[in-house]
Amino acid sequence: MEELITIDGLSKLIPFKMSTLRRMCRLCQIPHFKIGGVYFFRQADVEKWLESKKQKVVDKIEIELVRQVKIR
Secondary structure: OOOEEEHHHHHHHOOOOHHHHHHHHHOOOOOOEEEOOEEEEEHHHHHHHHHHHHHHHHHHHHHHHHHHHHHO
């Protein structure tokens, strides 16, 4: 079984404060488990989530570039 990471451990891997990660969990914005009131994360799930966020940013940049080219 893959090792689970706590919020403290995750905050050391990615640049988010623990309070931000808790809020993201409450809002179901990041993949997590809650066991006995404690949030846990699988590193593979977090990596996939981060990758999906990166893709959205790249898509927005491409859309903006296309729009700017059409304006000119």
